[in-house]
Amino acid sequence: MELIVERPAALDVHKAQVTACVRIPDAHGHREEHIAEFATTVRGLLRLRDWLAAHRVQQVVMEATGVYWKAPWAILEDEFDCLLVNARHVKQVPGRKTDVSDAAWLCRLAEAGLLKASFVPPKAVRQLRNLTRYRKTQIQERSREVNRLHKALEDAGIKLDCVAADVLGKSGRDMLDALVAGTTDPEVLAELARRQMRKKIPLLREALEGHFDAHHALWIGAILAHIDFLDEHIDRLSNAIEEQIRPFAAAVELLCTVVGIQRRGAECILAEIGTDMTRFASARHLASWAGQCPGNDQSAGKRRSGRTRDGSKWLDFALEEAAMAAIRVKANYPAAQYQRLKPRRGHKRALGAVKHTLLSAIWHMLSTGETYRDLGADYFTQRDPERQTKRLVKQLERLGHTVTLAERAAAA
Numbered sequence: 001m002e003l004i005v006e007r008p009a010a011l012d013v014h015k016a017q018v019t020a021c022v023r024i025p026d027a028h029g030h031r032e033e034h035i036a037e038f039a040t041t042v043r044g045l046l047r048l049r050d051w052l053a054a055h056r057v058q059q060v061v062m063e064a065t066g067v068y069w070k071a072p073w074a075i076l077e078d079e080f081d082c083l084l085v086n087a088r089h090v091k092q093v094p095g096r097k098t099d100v101s102d103a104a105w106l107c108r109l110a111e112a113g114l115l116k117a118s119f120v121p122p123k124a125v126r127q128l129r130n131l132t133r134y135r136k137t138q139i140q141e142r143s144r145e146v147n148r149l150h151k152a153l154e155d156a157g158i159k160l161d162c163v164a165a166d167v168l169g170k171s172g173r174d175m176l177d178a179l180v181a182g183t184t185d186p187e188v189l190a191e192l193a194r195r196q197m198r199k200k201i202p203l204l205r206e207a208l209e210g211h212f213d214a215h216h217a218l219w220i221g222a223i224l225a226h227i228d229f230l231d232e233h234i235d236r237l238s239n240a241i242e243e244q245i246r247p248f249a250a251a252v253e254l255l256c257t258v259v260g261i262q263r264r265g266a267e268c269i270l271a272e273i274g275t276d277m278t279r280f281a282s283a284r285h286l287a288s289w290a291g292q293c294p295g296n297d298q299s300a301g302k303r304r305s306g307r308t309r310d311g312s313k314w315l316d317f318a319l320e321e322a323a324m325a326a327i328r329v330k331a332n333y334p335a336a337q338y339q340r341l342k343p344r345r346g347h348k349r350a351l352g353a354v355k356h357t358l359l360s361a362i363w364h365m366l367s368t369g370e371t372y373r374d375l376g377a378d379y380f381t382q383r384d385p386e387r388q389t390k391r392l393v394k395q396l397e398r399l400g401h402t403v404t405l406a407e408r409a410a411a412a
Contacts, residue, residue: 004113009052009080010106011062012099013069016040020048021103022055023111033107035100040068045075052080061110063087064118073120083110084118119289121274128244129271133314135237136268142230149223156220157210163203168227171197175208180221184212241267251275254365257372258358259334260326268318275366283363290315292356308352316355323354333375334358340380 012019022034034055038048052060060076061083062069069084076082090106109115121129146168150161158179164172174192183189190204197204245252245267255266273286280286287293291311326334334354341350361372381388393403 002113003111005059005111007056007058008107008110009055009057009060010103010110011048011060011072012103012106013040013062013065013072014099015068018045018048018072019099019103020051021100021107022052022057023107024055031111033104035103037099040071042071042075045072048072049075049079052076059083059110061085061106061115063090063106077123082120083115084120085115086118089116119279122276124244124247125271125274128241128248128267129314131237131241131244132268132271135234135241136314136317138230138234138237142227142234145223145227145230149220149227152216152220152223156212156216158212159207159210160204163200163207164197169197170194173224175204176220176224179212180217180224182217238264245270248275251366254369254371255362258322258361258365259329259332259372259374260322260324260358262322262325265318265322268314269322269362272312272315272318273362277363277367280363283360286363287356287359290319290359292316292319292352292359319355319358320351322358323351326358327351327354331377333377333379336377336380 007022007024009020009022012021016039017037018040019035019037023031024034026032036048036051038044038051057080059082060080062072062085064084064086073082073084085106090109106115120126149167153160153167160172160175161167166172167176171192171194174194175189178189178192186205186208189208190201193201193204248270251270252263252266255261255269256263261269273280273290277286280289284293288309289311291309294308323334323338326332327338329335334357337357338350338354341353345353364370365372376382389405393405396403
């Protein structure tokens, strides 16, 4: 194989140790391998860095194994050209599976330039990503706690959620706190209603009459305390994210012009893809990396599965929330696209097409700095009026009508 990288190094990374292989030229013009093992503690990784520097390594390659690659990457990224590769793309020779052979095989592939780098955003974006992902888990946990609260109220026979749109609103929370404190009289509880809820006091009296006892007070009190803790935690994370994302404020504002994307969604999207779109050759490359386009599996002239590959689930969460918000807004291109595809392809695929559209728009916006320009709800009808007319005529004829078309008179 042709020599592409003269002094490559490859790391087989595990939780407690890392096996390193270096291939360098010897005095006789041949290639020689050097193998060593290091601990994954900071001291061990610093020794690894010095060992690689002593061999004048040009490129360091490692597989994306869980989260274990992150510690070596943080130590080595400032000193070497680091390359993270997908483990699925690196096939080991059958019958030769050891840490040493893994590192040696990876090093040989790097030497020949046969490895494709995975996208690793800059350190600032990785830090932002850690915060946005953790905030998302806390928001999801809060949703689960709210569901547990509804379950506990049903167990106690309290039908507050049948009257109040939000049981954790001001009125609902006052009633729940009073229940936990020991007040079970529905007359007294209903009087805690505020503003518009006071119109529903007769309904509240009936809904708040249950069999709420001491164990419900303990159960629901613990749930409410956990929800309060999560709310405080989410607010603290949001403040930290706002500080961390300040250098990318212009990009956040740009993404907020896209229909369906709010500030929190823009923060999550930027944390996953960054702001430098030169990492992706085109919008199609970004969609492929994100797993937001059909797969390509073709052999012997036959197209097999077109299943969408897995991408970042965190990016998918943000895009799905944005797409769901976009299709609920009338008179815009994503909603028209969804309505056009849903009857033929179903909800999931139609929503997937909208997510792909939004991601493509984001790539172009971050590449050019232009704000979002919607194509309009009538894009598909105005794109080919004659075809649209024929389609509508056929529909009427199938219903038994005879259709005669006449040109509309020009306005005076």
